[in-house]
Amino acid sequence: MTFGNVVERCRQNESELVREWREVVARSLAGRLPAALVEKELRDILDALLGALEAGGGTDPQAEPYAEVRALLVELSRDRAQQGFSPRETAVSVFGLKEAVSKVLGDTDVTGFFRVIDEFGLYTFETYTKAREEVITNQAEQLLELATPVVKLWDGVVALPLVGTLDSARAQVVMEKLLQTLVDTGSEHAIIDITGVPAVDTQVAQHLLRTVVAARLMGAECIISGIRPQIAQTIVALGIEFGDIATKASLADALMLALSRLDVDVNAEIAKRSR
Amino acid sequence: MTAQELPIHGDADVVRVRQAVRALAIEAKLSLVDQTKLVTAASELARNTLTYGGGGSATIERVENGTRAGVRALFHDDGPGIADLALALRDGYTSGGGLGLGLGGAKRLVDAFEIRSEPGRGTTVTVTKWAR
Ligand SMILES: Nc1ncnc2c1ncn2[C@@H]1O[C@H](COP(=O)(O)OP(=O)(O)O)[C@@H](O)[C@H]1O
Ligand SMILES: [Mg+2]
Numbered sequence: 001m002t003f004g005n006v007v008e009r010c011r012q013n014e015s016e017l018v019r020e021w022r023e024v025v026a027r028s029l030a031g032r033l034p035a036a037l038v039e040k041e042l043r044d045i046l047d048a049l050l051g052a053l054e055a056g057g058g059t060d061p062q063a064e065p066y067a068e069v070r071a072l073l074v075e076l077s078r079d080r081a082q083q084g085f086s087p088r089e090t091a092v093s094v095f096g097l098k099e100a101v102s103k104v105l106g107d108t109d110v111t112g113f114f115r116v117i118d119e120f121g122l123y124t125f126e127t128y129t130k131a132r133e134e135v136i137t138n139q140a141e142q143l144l145e146l147a148t149p150v151v152k153l154w155d156g157v158v159a160l161p162l163v164g165t166l167d168s169a170r171a172q173v174v175m176e177k178l179l180q181t182l183v184d185t186g187s188e189h190a191i192i193d194i195t196g197v198p199a200v201d202t203q204v205a206q207h208l209l210r211t212v213v214a215a216r217l218m219g220a221e222c223i224i225s226g227i228r229p230q231i232a233q234t235i236v237a238l239g240i241e242f243g244d245i246a247t248k249a250s251l252a253d254a255l256m257l258a259l260s261r262l263d264v265d266v267n268a269e270i271a272k273r274s275r
Numbered sequence: 276m277t278a279q280e281l282p283i284h285g286d287a288d289v290v291r292v293r294q295a296v297r298a299l300a301i302e303a304k305l306s307l308v309d310q311t312k313l314v315t316a317a318s319e320l321a322r323n324t325l326t327y328g329g330g331g332s333a334t335i336e337r338v339e340n341g342t343r344a345g346v347r348a349l350f351h352d353d354g355p356g357i358a359d360l361a362l363a364l365r366d367g368y369t370s371g372g373g374l375g376l377g378l379g380g381a382k383r384l385v386d387a388f389e390i391r392s393e394p395g396r397g398t399t400v401t402v403t404k405w406a407r
Contacts, residue, residue, distance in 0.1 A: 165293070167286050199293065199311055201318040202374040230311040237312065238319075238380035239366050 006105070006113045007053045013104050014050075018043045020103050024096035028089050045072050046097070053116070061119040073124050074131075081131035090128045094121040148174045150181040157189045157258045158182065159251065161226075163196030171207035178211060182220045189258040190215055193251045195226030205240045212245050221261070223247070225254035278336035283324045283350075292321045292333045296348055303337050303344040304406050313346060313404040316384040319377035320350040320400050326371060328352025328398055338403065345386070345405035353397040360392060 010017060022039045029038065048068040057065040073094070080090040097117050101110055148170070153159050160178050164170075178190060192208065194200065200208075212222040225248040227235070235242075248254040259266055281292050296317040300310040317333070324331040331352030338347045357363045364382065369375035378400075382388040385402040392398040 165290050167290060169286065198297075199315045199318060201315050201322070202376045202380060203318075203322060206374050230308040233308055234311050234315045234384065237383045238315070239376045239383075240374065240380075 003053060003112045004109055006101075006108055006110055007050055009105055009108060010046075010050055010101070010113075014046065017097075017100050017104050018046055020100035021046070021097050024099045025093050028092040028096075029085070032085075033083070041072075041076060042093070042097075045069065045076070045094075048072055049116075049120075053113075057116075059112070059115050059119060061116075061123050069120065070123065073120060074127050077124050077128040078131040081128055081135055087125055087128050087132070091121050091125050094124045148177050150177055152181075152185055152187070153191070153255055154259065154262075154264070156185075156187050156262055157191065157255065158185055158187045159191040159193060159255075161193045161196065161251070164198075166197055166204045166207065168203065168207070171204070171211075175207065175211045175214065179214055179218065182215060182218055188220050189261060190220055190222045191251060191254040191258060192222055192224050193226040193254070194224065194231070195228065195251070197226075197231075200231050200235055200240075202238060202240065205235065205238070209242070209245075221246075223254040223257055225249070225251045278334050281333045281335070282330075283321050283332055283352075284330040285325070289318065289321045289325060292335070292348075293318050295333075296335055296346065299335055299337055299346045300404070303346050305346070305404060306407060309404055309407065312384040313348075313402070316381035316402055316404075317348050317350075319381045320348070320402065323377055323400075324350045324352045324354075324398075326373075328354030330354075331397075340405065343405045345403055347401065347403045349399065349401045351397065351399045356394040356396050356398055357390075357392040358394045360390060364390075 018039060021042050022035065025038055025042065026035060052065040052069055055065040057063055060066075061070065076093060077090055080093070094117065098110075098114055101113065101117075148160070148162075150158055150160050158178070158181050160174065162174065166174070178192070181187070182190060192211065194208075197204065208224060212224075215222050223246045224242065227247055227249060246254075246257060248257060256266075279295060281295060282288055283292060293314050297310060297314050300313050305313065317335075321333055324333070329352060331350065331354070334349040334351070336347055338345045362368055364378050365375075366379045367375040378390070381400075381402060385404045387401075387403040389401045390398070391400075
């Protein structure tokens with residue numbers, strides 16, 4: 001693939017090209033990014049792109065001379081994805097170069113050069129999509145953290161109300177959080193409430209059992225509460241045995257059990273607190 | 276009635292299968308207990324498809340039998356298959372560090388359970404639950 005004198009002419013008109021390109025991009029970003037920043041991004045990309053073409057880059061975006069261009073585009077996609085720009089707005093940042101080239105170079109034959117730009121436009125689209133997925137995964141992980149509050153119910157008693165689907169990733173987070181809270185609060189009793197868990201399969205049960213065992217190793221006893229009738233029947237049909245782990249229908253029942261294990265005289269405590 | 280085919284290639288797919296089965300079970304007017312049983316069986320089978328079958332698919336549909344409505348779910352993979360079905364169905368048997376209650380448990384949770392498997396030719400499990 002030959003590019004005629006396109007590369008040379010781009011070099012001669014580099015600042016004008018960057019300016020025109022920035023105009024196109026600015027239109028789609030509508031002032032949501034500072035013009036100076038966009039201009040610097042575009043200038044760097046154009047410089048790297050022309051450099052690669054001068055070094056015989058060809059039309060394959062994965063070719064060695066394009067390493068720097070790719071790095072710059074990955075950075076651009078990642079920034080745009082994090083800032084919440086759409087894939088279209090991000091791709092325009094690359095495709096917009098075509099408009100600028102047409103305007104500045106007039107009637108020069110730019111077919112080969114445009115092919116290269118198209119390849120990089122698509123490349124940006126792909127990296128944007130990947131970056132966006134990463135952003136979403138991170139948000140999902142943050143949600144996971146948020147959705148597992150461990151609350152202190154009483155001196156020495158913490159509760160973990162589970163809500164939603166307890167998949168492996170979440171079960172791991174939940175277990176770690178509970179064990180950490182036991183340490184931080186010096187509690188010896190934990191109540192795991194599963195009222196908000198729609199189904200308990202063998203995997204969820206195994207996670208629960210492991211959590212209870214791990215807590216025991218740390219000297220704490222767990223009570224599982226919130227076992228609704230449909231869940232109880234399902235657990236029995238599955239053949240899951242909770243062994244000597246205390247289970248209760250409601251959180252309140254579980255708290256009463258924990259308090260009696262702690263030898264707390266609830267009536268006396270209430271009287272004391274209301275004095 | 277048209278069947279839906281759902282891919283099972285990751286944890287998120289298992290959750291999606293469970294949700295889709297729950298939706299059909301509600302449509303077929305299964306009781307809350309029966310919904311939960313079917314969803315739990317589907318969860319076990321979808322997870323086996325993923326873990327042991329190396330991924331596959333679930334095909335779920337509403338079925339009718341005279342006056343009764345129900346839900347049928349079929350789980351299929353082209354994985355290694357099961358050499359000894361009786362052993363795999365035995366409570367407590369696991370080759371992967373599970374509780375070994377998934378297959379036997381799923382069978383007890385539904386009204387009809389059918390498993391076909393051959394070493395090297397994948398595994399297909401079909402379960403049906405009827406409204407009472
Ligand atoms: N789709 C499948 N493909 C191959 N092997 C399977 C499949 N499903 C189940 N098995 C085998 O049957 C065993 C028992 O399954 P299951 O009762 O669900 O227990 P667990 O999942 O805890 O191992 C598994 O450990 C595995 O060896
Ligand atoms: Mg299983």
